[in-house]
Amino acid sequence: MKRTNKKKNPWADHYTRQAQKDHFAARSVYKLQEIQKKHRILSRRARILDLGCAPGSWLQFAARTVGPGGRLVGIDLTPVTIALPDNVTVITGDVADLEGHLAKLGQTRFDVVLSDMAPATSGNRHVDEARSVGLCETALWVADQTLVPGGGFVCKIFQGSDFKAFADQVRQRFDRQVTFRPQSTRKASREVFVIGLGKK
């Protein structure tokens, strides 16, 4: 097993090491695993859109869960370099330009939209929270454009003053809205996941 180098990654922890053992691209995978265990948002043969997909651990887990009959599209500013199954397409680009990419792919409807997007951190908490909400608004707009009725939505957000207003927007569009903080989220992090179940 490749050992985690604490000097290279001072944030390495139990989940980082577990992700290496399990051959996942990032420790973030355990957050989606916990969400799946609790809310069963991914189902066999589902079509999944993954916003902010690099380095690719959510795509790895989601591809296993939906199986070869499912379809996955991911987008990220950063290229994904890991090997993924044939039913996964990765776009390198900005989520703001997603519509054109999806039209070219001929895949414009999805059962689930996932967003683990995170802004480059500035060190200023208020700026980072505002950027996080901006990405969440974009993710929700994408969900509006692409989700089928009954579809699901998972969106990471940094809890700040705009958090409640965003959760309310999700509540209006889905039969059920829940907020979930996985155990694998780092203790110091202000992130939570806003989940929408059953797109109206």
Ligand SMILES: C[S@@+](CC[C@H](N)C(=O)[O-])C[C@H]1O[C@@H](n2cnc3c(N)ncnc32)[C@H](O)[C@@H]1O
């Ligand atoms: C925490 S990482 C995602 C990890 C991923 N879920 C995984 O499991 O491998 C957040 C990602 O959001 C991406 N991101 C941030 N802003 C973006 C944007 N405007 N368009 C596309 N991706 C974006 C970043 O490049 C980064 O790779």
